[in-house]
Amino acid sequence: MSDKLYKIEQVSNLTGLTKRAIRYYEDLNLIRPRRAESAYRLYTEEDVEKIKRIVSLKKSLAFSLAEIKQALELDQEVENILSEETASLATINSYMEMIRRQIKLIEEKVSQLLVTRKKFEDLLMRLSSLEEKVRKEETR
Amino acid sequence: MSDKLYKIEQVSNLTGLTKRAIRYYEDLNLIRPRRAESAYRLYTEEDVEKIKRIVSLKKSLAFSLAEIKQALELDQEVENILSEETASLATINSYMEMIRRQIKLIEEKVSQLLVTRKKFEDLLMRLSSLEEKVRKEETR
DNA sequence: CGCTCGATTAACATTAACGTCAAGGTTAAC
DNA sequence: GTTAACCTTGACGTTAATGTTAATCGAGCG
Structure with missing residues (x-):
């Protein structure tokens, strides 16, 4: 269960970050989403949780x-x-x-x-x- | 008492900020040191305390x-x-x-x-x- | 008086953390 | 199968918070 994969806009909605910021965090190797054949970024629940943790740390x-x-x-x-x-x-x-x-x-x-x-x-x-x-x- | 006036390098030593940063904070109207006739910035004890407070807030x-x-x-x-x-x-x-x-x-x-x-x-x-x-x- | 150290302003450079196009592929709905 | 909505990778722009450099002026010492 919970093997749902999200595309970047959904992740943006889930975390409150912009798509740009999410990609930027990937440039910094903070996250490593897998890719679809189409090269779309695919985020697992775990990825999303990690991003939420980053957001929380940033807020402090x-x-x-x-x-x-x-x-x-x-x-x-x-x-x-x-x-x-x-x-x-x-x-x-x-x-x-x-x-x-x-x-x-x-x-x-x-x-x-x-x-x-x-x-x-x-x-x-x-x-x-x-x-x-x-x-x-x-x-x- | 305690009407001692500091020049910018002394303030830099007292606060740990660079001279550049101290002047920048003045640009932002965070501090307003008075000036000597020579246009040198002169900082009171109070000024220095305020800067220390800023540094402390920044560190958190x-x-x-x-x-x-x-x-x-x-x-x-x-x-x-x-x-x-x-x-x-x-x-x-x-x-x-x-x-x-x-x-x-x-x-x-x-x-x-x-x-x-x-x-x-x-x-x-x-x-x-x-x-x-x-x-x-x-x-x- | 001249020298050196430290102060001033001005201006351009840099880094982090994004924003904002532009040009082009993908997917889903009609 | 085409159109809209979303995705991709550049690449250049922007803001905050300084760094750096240059040109100039003042202060104190021998």
């Missing part, structure tokens, strides 16, 4: 200087409001909303990173078991 | 596709080792070390992000107090 990246600037400006504006104490309720609430959005963004990145960390920790534990086993066999 | 980013590829490859190699069970102790230990390094990297990024989140949460609480105060004054 995405902090351009422009975004950093926005965050710092938001910070500064709020500091001004706090020191002047002359803002309207509407203004205050709108800034609170903006900050909440920033916090949410950060939390998404953090949780992406934690998923990745967990994967590595699992690998570490499994390697540790293997090491113990090998060690025992050697001293046999 | 830094996950290029090349790095993602490395991580995925490491993952794959380890999976192979685990399934084959033929690796030497030395191999196993070296992979464990590589994984530990990846985990450390991730944890650094996470803690950077958490610092930033905490700053925003502080702002949120302070805004919340201000809101309450304003609300009371309005219904007075």
